[in-house]
Amino acid sequence: MPEGSATTVVVIGGGPAGMAATLAARRRGARVVLIEAGDDVGGQYWRHLPETRATADEHTFHHGWERFRTMRSAIVTDPEVELILNGHVWSVDRRDGRPPLVHVMIGAADGRRRQARTFDPSSLVIATGAHERTLPFPGWDLPGVFTAGAAQALAKGERVAVGTNVLVAGAGPFLLPVVSSLLKVGATVAGVVEAAGWPQITRGWGARPWRLAKASAKGVELKGYIAEMAKNRIPYTVGSAVIAAHGIDRVEEVVVARLTPDWSPIPGTEKTITVDAVCVSHGFVPRTELAITAGCALDKDTVKTDQNQRTTVPGVFTAGELTGIGGVDLALAEGEIAGAVAAGGAPPPAAVRRRKTFREFAGRLDAAHGIRPGWQTWVDDTTLVCRCEDVTAGELRDTARMTGSRGLRSLKLTTRAGLGICQGRTCGRAVEEILAAAVGPDGLLDAGRTAHRPLAVPLRLGELATTGEDAG
Amino acid sequence: MFTTPQVLIVGAGIVGAAIARVMARADCDVVVVDRGATAGGTSASGEGNILVSDKGPGAELRLTQRSLRSWETIRAELHHELPGDFPGLELDYKGGLVVATTDAGAKALLEFAETQRDAGVIAEVVDDARAHELEPDLTRDLTAAVFYPEDAQVQPVIATEALLAAARHHGARIRQQVEVTGGIVEKGRLVGVETTAGPLRADLVIVAAGPWSGAVAERLGVSLPVRPRRGTVLVTSRMPHRIHRKVYDADYVGAVGSGSADLQVSSVVESTAAGTVLIGSSRERRGFDERIEARVLGALASKALLLFPFLADAQVMRAYGGFRPFVPDHLPIIGPDPRLPGLWHATGHEGAGIGLSLATAHLLAELIFESTEGNEFRLDRPGLEGEL
Amino acid sequence: MSIHVNVAGEQVEAQVGQTVAGVLMSGGRVSWRTSRSGQPRGVFCGIGVCFDCLVVVNDLRDVRACQRRVVDGDRIEFQEDDHA
Structure with a gap:
């Protein structure tokens, strides 16, 4: 039987937004069930060594570590918070006029015979965060090519360096803390390559970058990273991109080229750099599958919310990266508002003010580092796009031409792009954009459908079968 | 004309x-x-x-x-009508194996197969040994099986x-x-x-x-008088090929022929050329309601395990639904x-x-x-x- | 705290709290799976999204190495896809 009561706020995701929502809902007197897929709270931002391997220098890997410790302690010591760790929300059942049922498998990631539980929340806060977006390039599937987040996660969560001589590339200020983490675990950083050129960056950030009135803490954090790079003599190149990686069984060198303002490589500017790893991220994709399955309306790829973080589904709220990529401060502010309102309270005015400040920051971030369409010109026909099913850009383009179909669904089912076990999380946006360019000016139909994933995470058929018995 | x-x-x-x-x-x-x-x-x-x-x-x-x-x-x-590199149809004459797991189901299946044979369908009643030769990982708990070599699959x-x-x-x-x-x-x-x-x-x-x-x-x-009849299918991740035919439980025939609006589930399990396993199928009449529901997925999973117990450890990576054009x-x-x-x-x-x-x-x-x-x-x- | 896991037939020392990916990468491996067309794959996203790093743990396929913490005595094998 589904578990729940008249005042149970269920929060999905134990990152900064979900933690803030949990605490805010508790302050308004609600009982909270916080469901986190990992084995501790903190999310990607405060990812850390597990308690069994705790070290004294953990705080040096983080910003706001004391704040995290305080929030975490308030959550784990509160008997009215049920913290479910290793809780994998695999689906939600949409219902009319009220929050969906929430189905959870509790146990090891990708395990079997885990415990199935179903919650019937009075309010639901979806705070599932984002994952990185890496644009494909020739050789991006070679071992040794990582997302920047992988380098970050392995450094913070494992103390593993992804290589000894590492290039960091892509777009946005998130590349800078990755450099910092790599240095801490002993890697040499060969350089940072930023795709946005100075004109895009300065126009985006405005005349005084990172000097946004109340976002100054963010500015200080970023300045710290820049100082660290200067101290270690790490070159920072703008208006350039990694357009190829070469190697036999792993990356041995990468090709960096200068870009036009629309991110097309400029012929003749290619330089080869010897590395044993490269970390590439061009932005983030909100993890919207549960919100979509719950029936929440989207605005492009983010979840639509009102001033109180309400989605279009009654009783369902969202906070953090799902509403737009904005970083930890915005996530904390939105989480606090969502949790308070989900528990029947009013939005805390201070959080509302912080949200305004950091939304502006988020807007500038996108203007300064947002992906430009010229990237498709470095994706030749032999470039692999879908890493699960090994589908190349040429196959996508040829299929669009030969079938004349403008349908995303048809083109995906014909090529198998995005149909592998990651379900298009890694390649989906690139597949859609390459197909959109291939089908021409009439446009791709059903664009965005890749994000529809009724199963938010795989589960074993045997586990699914026990769900059937419960529901029977 | x-x-x-x-x-x-x-x-x-x-x-x-x-x-x-x-x-x-x-x-x-x-x-x-x-x-x-x-x-x-x-x-x-x-x-x-x-x-x-x-x-x-x-x-x-x-x-x-x-x-x-x-x-x-x-x-x-x-x-002669398509360019040489047009994707293949994945047309596969793999045959269908219909399996009963109860005595009542066996009786109905064997009677049905006999009427089909009279109408020119190749419907071979197979014993346990032959059934497991066709599908080595099939359940041991079967009461009857009929093989239909004409059944085929296409992408x-x-x-x-x-x-x-x-x-x-x-x-x-x-x-x-x-x-x-x-x-x-x-x-x-x-x-x-x-x-x-x-x-x-x-x-x-x-x-x-x-x-x-x-x-x-x-x-x-x-x-x-054409109305939608909802169906839902589960898709596993790619795995080594262990299911070779289209395999149904004998209830499938009854469900297809039924006009009931309520949820009916009977197993249809098969591999695809891509290496995934498709698990159907549900039938439900409730308009163009696109929701995917856990209770339906659970029922599909339970039924599939009756045919292929080894699938208990398979990762289900997707569920999708569609609408069949139903005529009374x-x-x-x-x-x-x-x-x-x-x-x-x-x-x-x-x-x-x-x-x-x-x-x-x-x-x-x-x-x-x-x-x-x-x-x-x-x-x-x-x-x-x-x-x- | 040290534990032992078996990686592709070899006994390997590991730390409680490490993920399978952490154990494999600490041991110097950068890839361990082959893709549909036979290409080597290891960790790519590191946060459980890309499924590039799948391994077989105690006979169970499709386990994300970056998400699964090792347990003493785990048997880790490398999985191959059916090649197209």
Whole structure:
């Protein structure tokens, strides 16, 4: 039987937004069930060594570590918070006029015979965060090519360096803390390559970058990273991109080229750099599958919310990266508002003010580092796009031409792009954009459908079968 | 009747595609319109079944047997109509194995198979040893099994796109994102349709819009007893190939033949060329409700494990749903609409549209060019009395 | 705290709290799976999104190495896809 009561706020995701929502809902007197897929709270931002391997220098890997410790302690010591760790929300059942049922498998990631539980929340806060977006390039599937987040996660969560001589590339200020983490675990950083050129960056950030009135803490954090790079003599190149990686069984060198303002490589500017790893991220994709399955309306790829973080589904709220990529401060502010309102309270005015400040920051971030369409010109026909099913850009383009179909669904089912076990999380946006360019000016139909994933995470058929018995 | 009529086909699914190709090959001027994209509805939502195993003697079985002959020759025909690097159809004569796990189920299955054999279906009753030779990982708890070597599988979206591309090769035009908004009737005859892209005139308007055919017909001024019947399929991750046939539990036959609106689940388990395993199938009548529900997924999973216990550890990575075009007497509607000259239907194939598409197109061409006498799928048949 | 796991037939020392990916990468491996067309794959996203790093743990396929913490005595094998 589904578990729940008249005042149970269920929060999905134990990152900064979900933690803030949990605490805010508790302050308004609600009982909270916080469901986190990992084995501790903190999310990607405060990812850390597990308690069994705790070290004294953990705080040096983080910003706001004391704040995290305080929030975490308030959550784990509160008997009215049920913290479910290793809780994998695999689906939600949409219902009319009220929050969906929430189905959870509790146990090891990708395990079997885990415990199935179903919650019937009075309010639901979806705070599932984002994952990185890496644009494909020739050789991006070679071992040794990582997302920047992988380098970050392995450094913070494992103390593993992804290589000894590492290039960091892509777009946005998130590349800078990755450099910092790599240095801490002993890697040499060969350089940072930023795709946005100075004109895009300065126009985006405005005349005084990172000097946004109340976002100054963010500015200080970023300045710290820049100082660290200067101290270690790490070159920072703008208006350039990694357009190829070469190697036999792993990356041995990468090709960096200068870009036009629309991110097309400029012929003749290619330089080869010897590395044993490269970390590439061009932005983030909100993890919207549960919100979509719950029936929440989207605005492009983010979840639509009102001033109180309400989605279009009654009783369902969202906070953090799902509403737009904005970083930890915005996530904390939105989480606090969502949790308070989900528990029947009013939005805390201070959080509302912080949200305004950091939304502006988020807007500038996108203007300064947002992906430009010229990237498709470095994706030749032999470039692999879908890493699960090994589908190349040429196959996508040829299929669009030969079938004349403008349908995303048809083109995906014909090529198998995005149909592998990651379900298009890694390649989906690139597949859609390459197909959109291939089908021409009439446009791709059903664009965005890749994000529809009724199963938010795989589960074993045997586990699914026990769900059937419960529901029977 | 007509020599080379102007033909407008509503619906770019597999049935519309097959008709477009046949009519274009007959030198007709063919336009296909779809409110969405090609192969974007029911044709993209099923397993790609070409089945005799679930059909008892009668009109639908005869049409299936005709379609089987067309599927045997289609690859060779398309070879001349498509570029050499067009994706393959993944047409696989893997055969179907229907398995009963109860005594009552065994009795019903064996009786059903006997009636099928009388109608020319190859339905081999197999013993345990043979069943496990066909499917080594099949449950040991079976009470009867019948093997249908004629059952086949095709990748339904590629098949649809191939037929559309072939139609285009013969001069047909495919117009996506063009929605029919009404009919153009002159002197009591349908002479075209109004669309979101303006009026389109035609001698024949053929509605092949699957479960949405009822809504299209309504816009053209007639009612049509075609309703959606929901189905849901689970997809596992890729795995080493351990399921070789289409494998059903014997309840499947009963579920197909039932008209109940309530949820019915019976197992259909098979591998795809891509290495995934598809697990169907549910049947439920509840309009165009697109929700995927855990209770349905759970029921699908439980049933599949009865056939293949080893699947308990398989990762299920996706669930998707679709709508079958359901007709109360379980027969497709193929032929002219006696109430509105100029209007034709090719719809209502429920879960069998992929398999029946080719024969449907040939039958429709005969009805158009030769005679409509003796058409078992006509709209004004006794089985649909009171439904129009 | 040290534990032992078996990686592709070899006994390997590991720390409680390490993920399978952490153990494999600490041991110097950068890839361990082959893709559909036979290409080597290891960790790519590191946060459980890309499924590039799948391994077989105690006979169970499709386990994300970056998400699964090792347990003493785990048997880790490398999984191959059916090649197209």
